[in-house]
Amino acid sequence: MPKVTIDNIEIEVPEGTTILQAARMIGERNKADRHVVPPAMCYYTSLKTSGGYCRTCIVKVSQGSTKDPRPMPKPVASCRTNVMDGMVVQNTTSPELLDARKGVTEFLLINHPLDCPICDQAGECHLQDLGYEHGAEGSRYEFERRTFDPIDIGDTIKLHMTRCILCYRCVKVAEQLTDGRVHGVINRGDVSEISTYIQQAVENDFSGNMIDVCPVGALTDKTFRFASRVWYTKPVDAHRDCENPKCTGKVVLWLKGNEVLRVTGRKDQWGEVESFICNTCRFDKKDVKHWTVEGPRHLDRHSVIAPTTTNSSRSRSSLPRPLRKAPP
């Protein structure tokens, strides 16, 4: 089993593990080491061929392997690079790498509308986290930002292309989870956009998972839009016997009083859903009577929703430090 060192922490991982996965294993082994985990905006463990696009997870490989100790000439995407035995990786210990990541963050934000005050994703947005952790205080971009009109894709999903960072996760959902893909990327360069071909509606049992995988507020749940800020809702784990054989029926209900405001998949500490759920569970079962409530959802990701972290824990500094606060 190859041994890899990330930011001076060594771990032995199975063959074929990527650097990102190895870093996450370090973070899971000891929560104090979670700062070595690079941010990932486009990679999604359960979606094949995802990753490599956003470039936020880049790391510096200062030693390729024991056999070939040469450093890699450029930063590599940790989500798509497999570890080799004896590889030495620098993430937060390399100032030039952090500078490059700051650059990527800036690029992702120059055309982003920063409309967080009216965005449903605010509070659970990965781009917000990335901006706080790795971004600069202000933008150097002074030109008009590119905009698109919001599009309805189907009855239940709204696409705000203006907020999109083109992570391709929803395209992979369309490709891999739903049958009959009607959703992809059109145009190129900085005007490329996610679109259903000629605005054809996405109608599929699993299309709602696009909302869950979207790291920003580009794809939002129309049944939840403007209903509440996420931090005013209470997440609880719940399940039901779903008729759909592909759906596990294990969800999180976001409650306000006894009212179910929205239903999502269960996200792990890396912000990825544990199992994909069907649209019936997500959009139609909006009553607690439909569900067996298991108990409060334990959020393991730092966020305004998590009761254990507060706003004061977010510093605007981009210096390396343990980024994710461990819950008690």
Next chain:
Amino acid sequence: MARKLLLEHDNKPGIQGLEGYRANGGYRSVEKALKTMGPEAVLEEVKKSGLRGRGGAGFPTGLKWSFMAKPPGVPRYLVVNADESEPGTFKDRYLMERIPHILIEGMITSSFALGANVSYIYIRGEYFYIYRILERAIEEARAAGWLGKNILGSGFDHDIHVQVGAGAYICGEETALLESLEGKRGNPRIKPPFPAVKGLYGCPTVVNNVETIAAVVPIVNDGGEEYAKIGIGKSTGTKLISAGGNINKPGVYEIDLGITCEEFLNSDEWCGGVQGRALKALVPGGSSVPIIPAELYFKTAAGEARLMTYESLSDGGFATGSMLGSGGFYAYNDAQCIVRSTWNHTRFYAHESCGQCSPCREGTGWMEKVLHRIENGEGRLEDIDLLWDIQRKIEGNTICPLGDAAAWPVASAIRHFRDEFEFHVYHPQKVKDPKHFEKTPFVRKPKTVAA
């Protein structure tokens, strides 16, 4: 008169057709390879020749071929990259237009060496008329038995398909080309795996430039050692250079690698000197390579005469050198504005970025806007530093080399012509006229650069 290997017969009557091509010694390499040599021997000759990829990167072709995985029962492919879209480069167009059969001949011989039974030409959409020429040539070759089953009774089957692109520069990147050839959106793939292991339809694939494949013909005919005698050091053989810009004789020239840069620019045999005015700057290898000022073109930082070779042109790294690239050579006289040209290049890259990875998608558009502002006299001094910072954050952080290609021209323009950028900031009224350097050329102070 220098020797010509590829363009020897380009003006012979009927060379476009099979008969005319045969009359001038065409398809000898196929006969030689299939009848007297084996695949291994052809590969050996290509290795001996020291041929390097002519598409821009200059990777040794023999080495690339030997990396090709050979799992049993899996087809292998040769794909010829004719998606020549680099601004300033038009050598493949000339070659395919004048002598289409040399490409087909090279493809048959190369495929024999690689064990590929099917090969593809991916040609850019704008070359549709050349697509017709190639199709006609392939038809002729097929009718004459050079393509199809059991060529020359050797038991080797081969066929060639031509695929027209839809006008995207990014599809010249080898993995984006393969995606496009498979019928998908032309986004570059993340490497590894490299195409030699997992390429077209997941099978081992070699992607080569048109000129590289055409060069296999003289290599097999005359032997690799004979080919390696031309040129200097690791730059062997001849290279097609498409010369343009402010020179007296623009056109496609075949040069021996190793002639001096000065000779190439000033000799009447080649470019015939700079048009009318003084030489200001040069781009020796297509728009992606760094632009260098005149004095660094003639002499390296160490004071040696610069040669038209891969090594000599990149001598001094990006601080004082450039690259041979794809051979898109163009010169600027002192009426030209470097800022305007850089803006034009960046506009191209911003338009052609595929939009897959963030630094290139967002950064190229940003650079274009900043450069447009400077060029139109609305720039500020800190914009120059901003540009430098943006290009630095694009370079090396992208999936494919398009990000680097967009960053290098900007970096080199600022490195060598910073005072011209500053002139644009200080004299906004003077640069309002698009031809602002025509009447009063900008005189730059030559910088002393550390060797």
